[in-house]
Amino acid sequence: MDRRRDWVGARAAILLPTVVAILSFATGVVNISEAPVFGPLAAYVPRSAQRAAGFTGALTGFTLLVGVFGLRRRLRLGWYVTAILLPVSAAQGLVQSSAVSVPLVVLSLVSIPTMLFNRQRFDRAIDLSTAQLAAGAALIGAQVYGTAGTFALREEFNNVSTLTDAFYYTLVTASTVGYGDVTPNTEQATLFAMSVVVLGTASFAIALGTLLGPAIEKRLSEALGNMTDAQLELFQDHVLVLGYGDLTEPILEELTGAVEFVVITPDTDTASRLQQRDIAVLTADPSDEEPLQRAGIEDASAVVAATNDDAQDALSLLTANNMNPSATLVAAATDRENIEKLRRAGADTVISPAVIGGHLIVQSALGREGMESVADTILEVDDER
Structure with missing residues (x-):
């Protein structure tokens, strides 16, 4: 049953689109060049359309990877992007009409039911920080400013006659590529070009900073023995171990290899040691709602609290029970008189x-x-x- 769930569960809904994205990009690159015509539409697809489908297929593959990134964070937007692009990828594979595009078409079609089956799994709204919103606004604003200004001054630039030319000039200027095929011819156009350089490079720098920030945060999290949200969000039907104490180590040994589990402990040294043993761990207070939510309490099948502090265990179990009443809660009581207290906190089973x-x-x-x-x-x- 577990293997069948793996093929139709959230992991499959992420893995299959990832493979489709890679295939879409690879087949798109292959079909841009000369490729033998193949398939039921081969006689009806012009060579120019096949190459265009190859070019757009490569872009679709890249965009699918962005959608998969959203799926890893269980974002609803990521699900919509992937669900829309999978049929597009299959259609592009048919238009490409080559032998190498057959796996792309088949896998794209197979991925669609899996995505629909797991729709409810991806229900999180996108949560952008103020810095990310500012970076996006700055980047878009700089491109709009450069494109509109270049098009308005198109007679003062050589090789600019359309909005596409204006956008191209803005993009290569702001990104500091500067091919030199489009240049200003007047002083006014030169001053405007200078403003595009300043605003464009600044917006790209801000956008780059927002991208590097999460990567740096990931490095710091790993150094502190902490898992990232992207890693935690893949757990399903797992066990949460709240806290760490003398009784916890035998429990971890029993759980290892038997079921997926996540340990939540406020001790950074303990968390670092556990992560070095490839144990999923989150450095936080196990009695707080936020770390329990990050660790997937709503998808957990069981919760275990077995530290040396019965009061802390009771508080952790009470929080876990409020967030997921259907999970099985198990506690280990250090003192006999605390057995009933742990039961009142929500523990289904208390062992001393x-x-x-x-x-x-x-x-x-x-x-x-x-x-x-x-x-x-x-x-x-x-x-x-």
Whole structure:
């Protein structure tokens, strides 16, 4: 059942469009050059249309990658972009009419039902920071200013007669490429060109900063033993381990290899050590709603709290229960008197290792035989699972 879910779940909805994006770009580049005609539309597709489909297919592949990035963050906008471009990619593959475009068409069509099936999984609105909004506005504003001004002064520039020429000049000037094929002929046009250089390069620099910022943040997160949102958002039917203590390590050993899990701990040193062992970890207070939401509490199948602080565990379980009442909540009580408190906090199961161990030891001390075999039986049953 888990393997079947992998083929139709959120991971497949991200993986398949990624492969389609790569194929679309690759086949588009191949079909721009000479490629043998193939397929049912081969006799009806002019060579010029095939090349145009190859050029636009490469652009579609690149844009699909942007959509996939949105899917990784479970953005609704990413889902719309991908859902629209998958049929476009299939159509471009048909128009390209070459043998190399057959896998593109097939995989694009296969990806569409998977995207529709997982539509509800991608429900997050895009959340842009003030800096990102400012960068986008500056970049668009500079391009509009340069294009409109160049077109208005087109008689004072050589090789500018259309809006496309004006946009081309603005783009190559603002990006500091400057091919030199379009130049101003008057002093007024020269002054305007200088303003385009200043405004354009500034807008590109701001946009570049907003792109590098998340990358730097990712590096810092990894250095602190923290996972990024893009990594956390891929978890599904996983287990959340709230906090870390003496009882937690055996739990992690049992969970490793059996099910996906995420540890939430406020201790940066512990988080760093866990990440070095390839354990998914988030450095935060496990009793706060924000880190639980980032760790996918709404998609978690179970929550475990087993630290040395029963009060902190109770608070963490209470928060988790409020955010996902359907998840199974399990707690380990350090003190026997806190068992009922943990149950009232929402724990479905409360186990006290100290009480269990103490009971077995006392029974053995009183002369009752078989206590050691009871412990061995518990471990054997656990191993047989």
